[in-house]
Amino acid sequence: MENTLLDSFTTPVLAVDREFRVQLANEAAGLFWRLRPEQLSGYVVSKLFGKDSAVLQHLTRAFEDEASTSINPCRFDQGRGLPPLNLRVQIDPVLVAHQPVEQALIVFWDQTQRESRESAAQEERLLDSIGIMVERLAHELQNPLSGIKGATQLLARKVTGFPELREYPEVILKELERLERLVGRLAIRGDALALSRSSWNLHELLDTVIWFEQNSGEGPHFDRQYDPSLPDLFADRDRLHQVFLNLIHNAVEAGAPGQTVTIRTHMTGPWQDRDPLPEPRGTFYQIDVEDRGHGVSDAVRPNLFTPFFTTKKGGTGLGLSISHQIVRAHHGQLSYRPREDAGSIFTVVLPREPPP
Numbered sequence: 562m563e564n565t566l567l568d569s570f571t572t573p574v575l576a577v578d579r580e581f582r583v584q585l586a587n588e589a590a591g592l593f594w595r596l597r598p599e600q601l602s603g604y605v606v607s608k609l610f611g612k613d614s615a616v617l618q619h620l621t622r623a624f625e626d627e628a629s630t631s632i633n634p635c636r637f638d639q640g641r642g643l644p645p646l647n648l649r650v651q652i653d654p655v656l657v658a659h660q661p662v663e664q665a666l667i668v669f670w671d672q673t674q675r676e677s678r679e680s681a682a683q684e685e686r687l688l689d690s691i692g693i694m695v696e697r698l699a700h701e702l703q704n705p706l707s708g709i710k711g712a713t714q715l716l717a718r719k720v721t722g723f724p725e726l727r728e729y730p731e732v733i734l735k736e737l738e739r740l741e742r743l744v745g746r747l748a749i750r751g752d753a754l755a756l757s758r759s760s761w762n763l764h765e766l767l768d769t770v771i772w773f774e775q776n777s778g779e780g781p782h783f784d785r786q787y788d789p790s791l792p793d794l795f796a797d798r799d800r801l802h803q804v805f806l807n808l809i810h811n812a813v814e815a816g817a818p819g820q821t822v823t824i825r826t827h828m829t830g831p832w833q834d835r836d837p838l839p840e841p842r843g844t845f846y847q848i849d850v851e852d853r854g855h856g857v858s859d860a861v862r863p864n865l866f867t868p869f870f871t872t873k874k875g876g877t878g879l880g881l882s883i884s885h886q887i888v889r890a891h892h893g894q895l896s897y898r899p900r901e902d903a904g905s906i907f908t909v910v911l912p913r914e915p916p917p
Contacts, residue, residue, distance in 0.1 A: 575667040576655070579624055581606040581617070584664065593671075606667070611638060616667065619652050623665045629653045634672065647672050702740075710737045732772075739799050756797040756890060758915070763794045763846065767824055770805050774813050781813055786825040794846060796891055796911060804884040804895075808850040808907050811880070814873075815854030815905060823851040829910060838910060839894050845910040853904040857897060865897055892916055 573590035575583050586601035594601065594609065601609075610616040614637075619630040634647040648669045655664040717730035742757075764787050771783050794801075812822045829847040830838070838845060857865065864870040866885040881895075888895040893911040900906050 573669055575601070575606075575609075576664055577606055577620070577667060578664060579662075581620060583609070610635075616650055616652070619650070620665060620667070623652045623654045624662050627654050627656065627662050635669070706737060706741055710734065710741070713737065739802065742799050756800065758795055758797055760793040760795050761798045763791060763826060763848070764789075766798060766802055767805060767809075767826075767848075770802065770809050771824070773806070774809055781816055781819060782821045784821050784823040786823060788827040791826060791828065791846065792913070794911065795915065797887075800887045801891075801911075804887050804909065805848070805850070807880040807884050808909070812850050812852035812854075812905070812907075815852040817854075820853050822853075823849070825849040825851065828913070839892055840912065844913040845893070846913060848909045848911075849906055850908075851900060851904065851906045853900070853902070856899050856903055856905050862897065866895070 571589055573593045574587045575590055576585040577583055583601050583604045583606070586598040588598055590601060591598040606620060607614070607617060615632050615635055619632055622628065622630050630652050632648075632650040632652075635650045637646040637648050639646060649672050650667065650669040653666045653668070654662040655666060656662065713730050713733045717727075717734065720726040720730060764785075767785075767787075771785075774781075775783070809822065809824070816822065826846065826848050828844060830844045831842055861872060866881050870882075885895045888909055888911070891911050892915055893909060896908050896910075898906050898908070
């Protein structure tokens, strides 16, 4: 009867004794640990939740104080390379009149998906706000861009007799045309971001961005570790120019003048031991932008790609969040990991064959 009652719950339930050993487990608990319920019998709680888990402390309190207690959130490490879960745990002593507590019930709920949905909804609201702001900004930018372009065209005519100067107005005009295209379709709306795909050479784009950084002051040394066998990328060149310009500029700002920034490219896929890919069986371009700065603190990392979050004085908090949205719109992924010695590595992965 006891087992039948527990098995009627879709929520995992464990009954444990004063030595923190499982006496009963329902079907839902068995499914959670991928064991049959009877196999859980005799397991100690520390083996199930981890020896440092808050569950042990609260379970002690339930037996000693004969009072219910809850933990929210309770981090649960799944192991096997899987991401941790956020559980809500309720611990209740089994009270029998005039007798000491000999059993306690542990009931828990996985809140990871709910929190993920709430976070996604909040992000969507922020992105809607960004979309409205960007549309207004795009309208305001059109007139000054036209003026700068006209003045640069006049400058280009004036320097025709100076071959050593001719390159600079040409580069300015090329970038102004890119900005005009971006402003013309500027709308940051998550995966609905409008893309204009074409085939182009990834290394040529990276070299263009590096050229700007090298000519904008006392720049760092760039270590190009390019895989020359990479095929052309079929993607939105202007949008990804924006992404790599932001990542490489951030890497330059992170280090002291003269330090090395490494740009590394290669193909990646299921044959490599790395973080989960957007499509586990797919083949991806991988681009690493590595600096030797101070890195990103543990407190800041969860908010790296959150709109309007910034640690820079005078920063807008939009660079990384917009870059994240552009990469995601390409069905790719933008991620961060600390460098072993010191510094940061931002990694972009983009599918070789994008979905329709």
